Amino acid sequence: MRAYADNDYPADHKPDWTIISGLWPYLLEFRGRVVTALGFLILAKVATVATPVALKYIVDYLDQNRGADLLLWIPVILVVAYGSLRFGATLFSELRDAVFARVAERAMRRVSLRVFEHLHQRELAFHLDRKTGGLARDIERGTNGISFLLRFTLFNIVPTILEILMVSGILLWVFNVGYVLAILVAVVVYVVFSIKITEWRTKFVREANARDNQSNSRAIDSLLNYETVKYFNNECYEAELYDQDLDDWEQARLKNRLSLATLNAGQALIIGVALIVIMSMAVAEVASGEITLGDFTMINAYLIQLFIPLNALGFVYREIRQALVNVERLFKLLGDQPAIQDAEDARPLSVDKGEVHFDHIHFAYRPDRPILQNVDFTIPAGHKVAVVGASGAGKSTLARLLFRFYDVDQGAIRIDGQDIRTVTQASLRSAIGVVPQDTVLFNDTLYRNLAYGRPGATEEEVYRAARMAHLDSFINSLPEGYQTRVGERGLKLSGGEKQRVAIARVILKNPPLLILDEATSSLDSLSEQAILGALKEVSQQRTTLVIAHRLSTIRDADTILVMDGGQIVESGSHSELLGAGGHYAHLWEQQHRREDN
Structure with missing residues (x-):
């Protein structure tokens, strides 16, 4: 079977959006929490959309009663309602996040465990071909990508679409269709521009990830072979190789940053033009007396309120696009069956x-x-x-x-x-018990490395195995005894001592x-x-x-x-x-x- 490699995907490969459907099992595990979180989401958006309405009535009341005796309790009530709606929007959003947190964290836990078990099921050839550093990065980015997709798909894309529909409905009901058309045109242009430019810059994201994997693998491989590097006095050589990889990574990141700047500038231009057009329409209607100053304030508040999440939507789409790349790698890794x-x-x-x-x-x-x-x-x-x-x-x-x-x-x-x-x-x-030529130990205590032969063994059984492997006198001579840490891959022990640990493990396993x-x-x-x-x-x-x-x-x-x-x-x-x-x-x-x- 072909090994999973860092360059499996060409730079122009487009991820499969159906990957998102693979996240449903993680949502279904906590149906109640998901439904409750969606309920808080709707309440938060209702409060958010209602806030400019309260602001409109405050401004209209103050404007229409300028110079007259004000009934103070009316604006006070309106201000309290305005503040309560703003607080409610934040409160419900925080409650939504708190309720949904367990879902996202459990998904990361489930996937991490699934990948870990899957990797241990893979054949030896896979691990001989695979670079551990790059694999670790793929797993980390993939699990984080799953959490991101779960949270942001539900709590950014869906709420933003819901808010656009609610605001459009209010503007159509209170004012005229011109505002709705202007907003919808701006949203469509913004979304299309964001998608097109994001698709273009995805190849730079992929390249940056690949170079990141490459440099990380180089560093880990070099550090694992620390002694070999020292034997041949090749520290400078290793640093040069690592710096070459870092240079490739730097160039890839630079392309990524520049393409991101292009995207951000284009999005800002679209939003700016939309604000100019819509606010010009509102100014003209205020001057002609068709709408009140409160209406003007409400329109302005809606535009600011609408374009902030829309701007976030551009960011979220970019991140979702990148998360899909990372999750696709992870799912492909899980999809490759052991030989x-x-x-x-x-x-x-x-x-x-x-x-x-x-x-x-x-x-x-x-x-x-x-x-x-x-x-x-x-x-x-x-x-x-x-x-x-x-x-x-x-x-x-x-x-x-x-x-x-x-x-x-x-x-x-x-x-x-x-x-x-x-x-x-x-x-x-x-x-079957195996005493290999090169015994590799975990960076843990001697006791835990010995007990690895049978994790459920009692202390006396572990000590007995050490005695039978003629290891007890050496261990007793150590200041920390069985609690002595052996170092990365057991480098603190000699070859003979590591072999005796291997023998003790086999004795404990008793195959x-x-x-x-x-x-x-x-x-x-x-x-x-x-x-x-x-x-x-x-x-x-x-x-x-x-x-x-x-x-x-x-x-x-x-x-x-x-x-x-x-x-x-x-x-x-x-x-x-x-x-x-x-x-x-x-x-x-x-x-x-x-x-x-």
Whole structure:
């Protein structure tokens, strides 16, 4: 399946507005809140539209009774009504937001959790191809975009349209159709202009997002490889690369800003012309006595009141357009199905004895580059089978296939006679423990990293696993003991210490099947011997597949398989293979010669 990439969309791609329909489930979860919020919305708009009417009667009363004895209580009542309507408009708007807040926040929570779970369901190839920094930005912008669409579609576009209709109705009823036509023409021109210019500048928004992802990915990748940067004294080189990405981002942002300035200036011009035309009409009618000074004030108030949300509507449309781009990315990410999925009738794996059979396996990461060809062997229950060979022979691929990071192209892998493609992935992986070549730890305490092998384990079980992995003496020597933080990716621990944490995790998990994927290849001889002792204890009574680089570490294996070019070329015990004088004997001789030198 094609990986989700940063440049999936061309610059002129138009997002699908039907994406908004995908937000309905988040609204339906809180029907009562949505209906209540819409009720407050209508009350707020009624109060907003009624405010200029109260202002009209205040001005007319004062104007018509100028120089006469005023009945003070009448303007006081009108002023109180005017102030109450203004307060009511704000109060109902705030109540609307307060009631709807739970809906928007819950939607962000639901989507964030859904994306998180989906990403963990994706196949290994997806994560190997994907840049984490860019992915994190897409998720952040997408979830924020969903919240924005929920809030602003309901509470900006709908209220503005409602207010335009209400104001038009009042002007038509009180005055004449000329005002309504002038307002409607201004609104139509404004909306059409905003849409056209926003469509034009969307490519700049996309480019800015892409450059933002690129620079963020560069920074995160460089910081994750901090030690490598230091080893090669390449701080300046990394800074230059990052600055190049930032320069691209700066140029993209500049285009975005300039296009935004064009949009804002055009919108301001349309509003300005509309105000001149409509107010000129009102001034002429006041001069001719057709309308009162209060009417003039009301028209002015309506125009100001109307064009403020209309101006916001332009902003909201721009933001909605950008939010659609972000949400479309997120929904596309969720729409890409994992390449490795459970069969519809998948059942939990039942491990009775623990026999593993690789049945005539063929596999390739790419069609033009076969990795495994007709690999066939069995690991009897409780036995240890080691696989050795040169780099690229396909050793680690066997472990990935058994753990079902990938599916075989031909053949089958069976555990106690069950094809692993017919069982659930959760049950398969819960039955397999892995001690990898490079153990990556969470930036958390040692205790939490150990307990990760079985999060529900008791403290005593965690301590016991640490003792069995010969890790307890090291932990007790630390000032903070089990509460010591291990740093990003466990960088505060040595390779041997991290491997012992991995072993303790497997002990805590207590699986019937075990994969040791070159678990000691990066360790020194002293650490290797200590780790080998712990691994030997862990692998007892477990069906174990050992992927080995150092041949000295697998002399006790029941069977050793020698791979070359994706095929098994030899098999037997350590002594049998040495006696045969073939590939294994040659590898053994080479390694001993290097160690002697």
